[in-house]
Amino acid sequence: MMTTLETDPEHIAISKSKGIKIDWKDGHRSEYGLTYLRDKCPCATCTGAHGTPPRQPESGNPFPMYKPVLKIVSVGPVGNYALQIHWSDGHSSGIYSWEHFRHICPCEECQGG
Ligand SMILES: [Zn+2]
Ligand SMILES: [Zn+2]
Numbered sequence: 001m002m003t004t005l006e007t008d009p010e011h012i013a014i015s016k017s018k019g020i021k022i023d024w025k026d027g028h029r030s031e032y033g034l035t036y037l038r039d040k041c042p043c044a045t046c047t048g049a050h051g052t053p054p055r056q057p058e059s060g061n062p063f064p065m066y067k068p069v070l071k072i073v074s075v076g077p078v079g080n081y082a083l084q085i086h087w088s089d090g091h092s093s094g095i096y097s098w099e100h101f102r103h104i105c106p107c108e109e110c111q112g113g
Contacts (some may be wrong), residue, residue: 016072030105041094
């Protein structure tokens with residue numbers, strides 16, 4: 001029998017300074033760090049879907065080792081299928097669907113490790 005349990009969150013824990021944890025209805029647990037989630041932003045700007053180059057590290061930065069600490073400013077629900085994340089770097093156009101979350105689960109099992 002086909003189910004959608006694996007893309008249906010049972011519980012979501014959001015920490016604005018650490019990241020997001022999701023318990024899925026199929027019993028799987030995913031933990032996403034902030035930087036990882038930001039890198040996996042599915043919006044057109046970050047993925048280059050509109051033919052623009054994907055997000056690149058800033059060149060000409062006089063302090064290449066310096067990075068502002070990334071945080072979540074706010075998280076809002078999008079319907080009942082996704083979250084929209086507002087980042088401290090000003091970016092907020094990423095809509096993270098449950099399917100996307102499950103797809104990018106960094107655990108060994110999901111990444112084929
Ligand atoms: Zn984005
Ligand atoms: Zn996983």
